[in-house]
Amino acid sequence: MIRLAILLLALAAAPSWAAIDIYQFDSDAQQDRFHRLTEELRCPKCQNQSIADSDAEISQDMRERVARMIREGHSDEEIVTFFVDRYGDFVSYRPPFNPRTAILWVGPLTLLLLGGVGIVLLVRRASREAEEDDQ
Template identity: 45%
Template structure:
């Protein structure tokens, strides 16, 4: 029994150490550089997780991207240069603010199209409802006139 509990304890202790092994510490000379790092890691999307930024993702690719952002900032590159590097390497998908071009124009126009369809549906539905009520009132009026 002692051997089994020791084995379980060793396993759990080993698992807790692995959590600390994957945590990266990034050191910056200036607070502005650190703020830029955090801003960029919030704006860049994890290619594996797809709906999570690299700051919040624990995927290996996200960790590699954080390291690359850190490396590029240490080389003195600007925010735009880092974003351009990531977009060149991983495509427009990696950046949460896709550019408006022939490939992404549908992302911008499709919501407007659906809003227009919804408004048209509401307007047409109300017109039908009103015309239906008008028909009923007309029938009642004719019935009243004929009964006199």
């Protein structure tokens, strides 16, 4: 019984063991940029998670690099470009429109249109069959 209580207490305290990144900036504007950029960049290891939300080691490294580049005076565009050059367009939640990323921009619309055409064709076929059965 005591072992179970200790185990439950240990499990309840587990979230407090998580490492918390604390970065010092010269101004609130730099801190705001850091938060915005870490929400804008996607973790290369995690599935659809920003580096701000990810606990992966690569995300921790990326957060440290973002903080350092902000302190060094790099622009937001330079920081995003650095990570895109290193990890590819996937790392950005807003990839540019180019031949490599066209499927990301056009794909969902194309699938939606094809689905709509498919539904229209099925409805027409069903209504024709219903008319033929009535005759």
